[in-house]
Amino acid sequence: MHMIKPKAKGWFAVTLAASMLLGACGSGSGDAQTKSGAASSDEGGEKVSFTLGYASGDPAARKAISDTVQRFMDEHPNIEIKDISDNSASSYLDWLKTKDAVGEFPNLVEMRDTEVFADAGKIVELPSDLLELFDSPPEVEGKVWNAPLALNVPQGIIYSKEAYADAGIAELPKTYDEFLAVQEKLKASGLSPLVVGGKDIFHMGFWVNKFLIDDVYAQDPDWNSKKTAQEVSFADDNVVQAMTDFKFLFRNYVDKGWLSTPDNQTASILVSGKAAQLFSGTWMFSQIEEADPSFEYGFYAVPDREGHVNVIGLPSPAGWTLSAEAAKDPAKTEAIKSFIRYFFEPEQYSLYLASLNGIPSTKEKVEYEASPAMQSALDLMNDSDVTKSLAINNWWGENLIPPQFRNWFYKKLQEMVASDGDVTDYMKQIDTEYDAQVKANSM
């Protein structure tokens, strides 16, 4: 009988162990292959991945989207979504352009400048089988390009109930002049009536567009196209009146540090009691509640001098959009369509909307628990007597303004307020610059 010598025994043991180990691995990977094979056959295809890009500046919205993405991937193991969003809301266009420049334009992108990117051939129309999800989505050049993440929400005064009570304000103003009287009372009570995040240029647009909508767009939604055709002017009486009211408000009732206050500080300034009111949209509600869950606040739209209420609320062409590159790949396109359908399922969509107090864009009813302030916003949208409009830079088609005009215009208004400049003079300068930019862009 052969005895295995000790040294040989050792080698034999190693060899045996190794072969057992390799056998286990082999059978394991076989099992894994079987499992994945089973998964593939269940899901009907090989693994597909696509990149996702969106404005991730708002932490609540970012979390809501990334949670939806994770749930989708858990339910669809053959689809991988790479979230490449690492940007702030104020620099979203810069980020998108950078990604495009390095060849990483997202396959599915939150598009905000639809006409520009459509003209550049970077995006394609929304697949026709997804149109049924939405109720009359906006068209650019006769086509629907976006699955709107939400409808545009109205902007209005978010006010501290305590500050209003302390100042003896028992009723909400019904006209703009009553609104100014409220500001006087607040000022007399020792508070800054209004906080404005003027350092972030997009925040300037909230008040600027409130006055423009009241005096210009509510009467003439096609004003931008007429301005481009030089049929109207920024120096016309209605625009001058709008900007005169804007300047008066800012020089008398806005917190002194408005030009260096960023948008993300306005919630803290409001809840800390340094200011009584903030003019913004419903997305701020969750930020305020997070800053101070016990802070009591209300919301209302500022009426015009005649007591009529005009708000931002028309839909605009923005939302989830398919890139031209992704559209070339049928598997990717199907995966993206699958995600879009999932995103807008009421069960998923309600979670996203609740995070930013949004208004659903879908035909299908979506419900979530809304605060009293959010109910006020929804009442505005449902009120047929309230005129819905858009900000100066959200119009499209013939009403599209030069892309570089908005920021320049808001900065010029900052300069006008800070230097106590003559409104008519400034409007003439703005008018000249608008025409120059239209001419430059036409080359």
Next chain:
Amino acid sequence: MGTPASTAGLRVKSKSRRKRSNANSFALLFILPSLILYTLFVIVPTLGSVYLSFTSWDGISEDVRFIGLANFAEIFQSPRVHNALKNTLVLTISLVLLENIAAIAMALMVDRVRWFKNLFRSLFYFPTLLSGVVMGFVWAMILNYNFGVFNQILNAVGFGSWAIDWLGNPDYAMISIILSTVWKGAGYYMIIYLAGLQGIPTELSEAASIDGASGWQQFRFITFPLLAGSLTVCMVLSTISALKIFDQIAVMTDGGPGFATETLTYIIYKVGFGELRQGFGTALALVLFVLILIVTVIQVQILRKREVQY
């Protein structure tokens, strides 16, 4: 037929010429990789930019339309660009003067102090290590109107009404950017001046002291002239750096309030990149390049004449 000596001379000459040629080829071989990379990543894009500056390209579309000198015409007529040029010049002159004065003062102190020399040198140099973005964020927080340290101290001692909107008041925003940038940048130039100071022979100062020269006279007639080489380097570097300043403006003021702190570099980014006018932005970048080149050449010519060799 030449004499052996002259033939030998010819042979030596051609041998040394061959040797030089071999050395040159070797040197070229070593330089070649860097030269290729520099050409690909600097020269080629720069030449490409020159072409783009004559177009109306928006930065994203395939359509690149040639528009001749229209971008340059707009640049020279634009009130916004004129304002940015004014801001750029104010910023540059202020930064160059203040950074170099502060750097010389710090270098003199570090050179002459007896105790904690290394500590002072490290403290003065430390801000240089911060990136412009980090520095901008820190100073934006310190200078914040509502929550910043300066105004909080004023509130705490009962002088809340004296609180200044450092970054939101057009009269103070530029000053805030200048002072914070000097705080960050002076330490870098201090090192160069320190090296220059330590190269000055001590016998000159000793002789001057013996002759009864005061500290100021020694500085004016001995130290400062002998620092001319360092001065040339620091003035040129600080001028180029000031003309291109971007990070602090982007983070602290976004070119505002209004256009109060908007510089040429900032418009290049804001309009050219952020507002879909890549052709215009490139043209402005070219104008800035030429401006920096002219200023630098003139500066070097003037400063070089002052340099003293010892």
